[in-house]
Amino acid sequence: MSLVVEDLVVELDGRRLVDGVSFEVPDGARVGLIGESGSGKSLTALAVLGLLPDGATAHGSIRWDGTELIGLPDRELARLRGDDIGIVFQEPRTALNPIRTVGRQIAESIRIHQGLGKREARERAIAQAARVRLPAPETIVDRYPHQLSGGQRQRVAIAMALACRPRLLIADEPTTALDVTIQAEILSLLLGLVEAEGMSLVFITHDLAVLAQVATEGVVLEHGRVVEAAPVSTLLSTPASPVTQGLLRDATATLWRPEGGAA
Numbered sequence: 001m002s003l004v005v006e007d008l009v010v011e012l013d014g015r016r017l018v019d020g021v022s023f024e025v026p027d028g029a030r031v032g033l034i035g036e037s038g039s040g041k042s043l044t045a046l047a048v049l050g051l052l053p054d055g056a057t058a059h060g061s062i063r064w065d066g067t068e069l070i071g072l073p074d075r076e077l078a079r080l081r082g083d084d085i086g087i088v089f090q091e092p093r094t095a096l097n098p099i100r101t102v103g104r105q106i107a108e109s110i111r112i113h114q115g116l117g118k119r120e121a122r123e124r125a126i127a128q129a130a131r132v133r134l135p136a137p138e139t140i141v142d143r144y145p146h147q148l149s150g151g152q153r154q155r156v157a158i159a160m161a162l163a164c165r166p167r168l169l170i171a172d173e174p175t176t177a178l179d180v181t182i183q184a185e186i187l188s189l190l191l192g193l194v195e196a197e198g199m200s201l202v203f204i205t206h207d208l209a210v211l212a213q214v215a216t217e218g219v220v221l222e223h224g225r226v227v228e229a230a231p232v233s234t235l236l237s238t239p240a241s242p243v244t245q246g247l248l249r250d251a252t253a254t255l256w257r258p259e260g261g262a263a
């Protein structure tokens with residue numbers, strides 16, 4: 001199943017925030033959307049998911065497995081989210097409901113999409129918790145988000161996104177809120193799961209060093225436009241645009257700063 005975005009335009013309050021973005025994610029490909037803050041990465045992803053903010057409009061074409069998503073009724077988009085397309089956002093604290101156990105949240109989409117009973121859903125939640133390598137899956141499912149570390153909460157968010165075995169995972173800066181060591185663990189977990197399942201990945205980041213770890217193709221955005229699209233290895237070795245060159249300088253700082261601190 002492939003994702004084909006053609007000439008996507010997102011407008012809000014008369015402003016063109018995404019301005020003719022095109023890219024493709026063939027079945028099983030790992031594509032990164034990269035750019036500075038405000039370049040339109042998140043809005044592009046939200047348009048694919050049918051989750052644009054109120055008042056924003058999308059034009060152009062977004063085809064998933066041949067189906068046009070722009071203009072698709074909310075109900076059908078909601079079915080696609082979870083069933084076919086999983087989402088992980090930057091801040092697991094806001095993605096998780098503070099007053100529900102993590103097990104219930106992991107199981108929720110399975111219950112909704114596959115109509116499982118309570119006991120079965122709990123078993124599936126435990127299996128999912130194990131899949132994202134949460135410690136003591138049988139007991140951690142009864143905990144609440146605030147009782148987990150930031151990295152564990154992001155593992156829960158990943159378990160929720162992957163619970164229904166989607167074919168495409170969209171991850172929007174999933175490690176930015178975490179410290180560097182945990183960041184590396186979460187990236188390797190994500191990559192392992194994506195590869196094991198043969199899922200496609202759209203990974204959003206402002207950090208070329210992070211992108212290099214998970215994606216093979218990169219689409220560079222600036223002011224809502226694509227300024228460069230190339231294999232990540234090319235972006236790293238011979239970046240063509242000043243934007244990519246700037247991202248590479250920052251990425252180098254992240255990777256090789258003498259103190260080992262993150263930029």
Ligand SMILES: Nc1ncnc2c1ncn2[C@@H]1O[C@H](COP(=O)(O)OP(=O)(O)OP(=O)(O)O)[C@@H](O)[C@H]1O
Pocket residue numbers: 012017035036037038039040041042043044053206
């Ligand atoms: N809900 C909103 N209301 C008004 N403007 C918005 C909204 N969401 C995004 N924008 C604007 O759209 C532009 C693109 O935002 P977007 O969030 O897609 O950028 P981004 O590249 O994902 O940046 P970041 O890395 O900071 O999330 C920015 O100028 C932003 O201020």
